[in-house]
Amino acid sequence: MESNEQQNFCTHCGHFLQQGERFCPECGTRVPGANPEEVAREKAELKEAVGKQLRWASILMLVYSLPFLAIGVVFLFGADAVTDYVTSTDTFASYVDYYGLTADEVHSYVQYSSVAFLASGLCGVGSAVLCWKRTKYWAAVLLCVVSVFAGSTGFVSLFLGLLAFWMIVASKPAFREYEGKLDDALSRIF
Numbered sequence: 277m278e279s280n281e282q283q284n285f286c287t288h289c290g291h292f293l294q295q296g297e298r299f300c301p302e303c304g305t306r307v308p309g310a311n312p313e314e315v316a317r318e319k320a321e322l323k324e325a326v327g328k329q330l331r332w333a334s335i336l337m338l339v340y341s342l343p344f345l346a347i348g349v350v351f352l353f354g355a356d357a358v359t360d361y362v363t364s365t366d367t368f369a370s371y372v373d374y375y376g377l378t379a380d381e382v383h384s385y386v387q388y389s390s391v392a393f394l395a396s397g398l399c400g401v402g403s404a405v406l407c408w409k410r411t412k413y414w415a416a417v418l419l420c421v422v423s424v425f426a427g428s429t430g431f432v433s434l435f436l437g438l439l440a441f442w443m444i445v446a447s448k449p450a451f452r453e454y455e456g457k458l459d460d461a462l463s464r465i466f
Contacts, residue, residue: 319462323450326458327410330450333443334407337420340436341400344427348393351386359383396427400437407444413451420444 284293291302298307351358359382362368372382400423406416424437449458 326447326450329443330407330447333440333447334404336440337400337404340440341397341423344393345397348390348397351390355383355386358386392426396423399423410450410452413448416444
């Protein structure tokens, strides 16, 4: 009977609790007294959700990185063709003339761009692999940051890269080296 009375009020702030509430609506403290099977199931669901988010971050990094990798390869091996296209197509040629660029300067820009795109793609793929394997959190974050800033060519790519970055950072407890901290945090909640 005493345990039932304790569940009517939050053990942290004293707020009145409705029957069946899992968390205090006032302070967010976990309501004690759930059966052990339910607690174990909820912990497993939370761990699975964090792991799924990390897998989605990995997939997003691949979606973000593979096009940059492909563009980098095309620019690297086709720098002459890309330069010819840019300097001879009316739309691009007008910009080349406006800025007073020579064909050699355009060629150099294409080569530098290929290096940036390759770096972005390779770093992004590396980050995706580390996320998928759930290992080396800080390396995954660093590779993601380098990928985003080396390859951000517009709003969409910057948005996708920063979204992937946020998902990786938010999924830190899913990395193997931080699983113990996740278990500790879940033990404090449950």
